[in-house]
Ligand SMILES: Nc1nc2c(ncn2[C@@H]2O[C@H](COP(=O)(O)OP(=O)(O)OP(=O)(O)O)[C@@H](O)[C@H]2O)c(=O)[nH]1
């Protein structure tokens with residue numbers, strides 16, 4: 001124990017007067033002589049001593065009064081200040097009676113809790129105690145252990161304060177033991193009311209259950225996350241068997257690790273069985289998918305796709321690249337351009353007005369060839385008519401439909417005296433009778449194999465579906481008749497950029513031995529306008545250099 005140092009009396013005198021100081025010194029000396037532990041000047045003992053002095057003096061004094069600290073300013077933290085308040089108040093409440101006994105029987109927290117409330121607490125007091133309570137509560141330390149022999153006033157105040165706090169914090173339960181020994185659990189709210197009414201209730205508040213900390217779990221946006229409620233399953237009810245988790249099946253041949261389209265396949269182990277049960281057609285379909293995903297496009301194709309924003313793109317990406325998304329086919333535009341619509345078409349031939357001048361159902365109805373012709377062939381609904389509109393940016397001149405088989409005749413359009421654009425009927429699936437469809441196919445075949453002045457056939461291929469057998473048939477025919485043709489991938493906006501590149505690579509590889517094919521494979525989207533300017537540039541050359 002640290003011995004108490006007698007502080008210079010002159011210094012301690014400043015607030016309470018010289019006589020009082022002298023008296024105190026004397027008292028301290030007496031205590032020392034009796035062997036009573038009075039005070040150490042270290043931190044812990046200092047308080048005790050001060051409290052003792054205050055009580056004996058019968059007046060409220062701050063502990064600092066006992067310390068020589070004239071003219072010394074001490075930086076007091078918020079915590080210290082609060083702590084001091086607690087101690088001061090607790091002494092106030094005890095009112096100088098039986099200090100040692102009450103202090104030994106209360107934990108510090110208990111005493112502070114009790115003492116902070118007077119019989120009729122003022123507003124300030126209430127707030128103070130509430131704050132302290134909450135602090136204790138948060139720290140998870142609040143435990144009132146074995147309170148017994150509490151004087152009536154203190155007892156009432158304890159009940160009041162606990163009850164009021166229970167009300168405020170709203171989750172309080174306590175165990176109250178009555179004199180008779182019966183224990184019951186009550187809400188502290190209720191308890192507060194009861195205890196006010198009955199005075200002879202002797203309280204023994206045993207150790208409260210540790211309460212869960214009131215913490216709010218906030219998500220990243222600052223919203224409160226509610227904890228998931230536990231579902232209580234009654235014992236007598238049988239528990240449902242746990243749901244089987246879906247497992248993703250990976251195609252063993254697929255290097256891109258994409259899921260196989262067949263969603264019925266759930267288990268990797270059952271994949272082989274499924275393959276066995278598959279019809280040969282399905283098996284081929286799967287292996288075609290896998291083969292397609294195994295294609296590694298060349299870096300030149302990949303960079304072309306990226307540069308022209310081909311493939312499925314977000315609107316924000318198109319915006320950020322400087323394209324005006326308010327106009328139709330925005331990517332067919334000069335980035336950050338403010339010029340008018342017509343001026344955006346860089347190629348002169350395609351700036352001319354697109355005019356329909358002939359339609360043919362049979363070869364004898366073909367108009368006399370006067371202009372270099374560019375024909376657009378492909379399966380039904382691949383986007384032939386739409387491409388004519390977007391090349392000229394004259395929407396609605398050529399009729400389009402989402403129903404395959406709209407174009408049923410060979411339609412001739414001219415761009416002034418520069419070019420003739422020919423919209424061919426589609427082949428393959430269409431809403432038409434088989435004989436009619438066959439007649440279209442025959443007409444197309446006749447046109448591409450016999451037409452004089454046909455400078456190029458743009459063979460349109462759906463990017464998602466690739467080339468179909470009928471496409472290869474037409475290719476063979478054009479090869480035989482040495483008709484120049486160029487592959488144009490359409491609807492590129494429907495697939496991912498990587499798949500656009502793969503498709504282009506695949507077709508380029510499959511046709512690399514052909515002689516009449518014109519490279520490179522073009523890639524467009526009439527919807528977004530991606531790749532349209534490049535196609536215009538390629539086809540515009542035909543108009544410039546060929547004299548009619
Ligand atoms: N997403 C998307 N849709 C397109 C594109 N091009 C055309 N379409 C749509 O595809 C459908 C068919 O377009 P058409 O131009 O009529 O196709 P077509 O090849 O002329 O069809 P047929 O005359 O029946 O042979 C229409 O609903 C178009 O809006 C494209 O680049 N992207």
Ligand SMILES: [Mg+2]
Nearest residue numbers: 384385406407
């Ligand atoms: Mg059409």
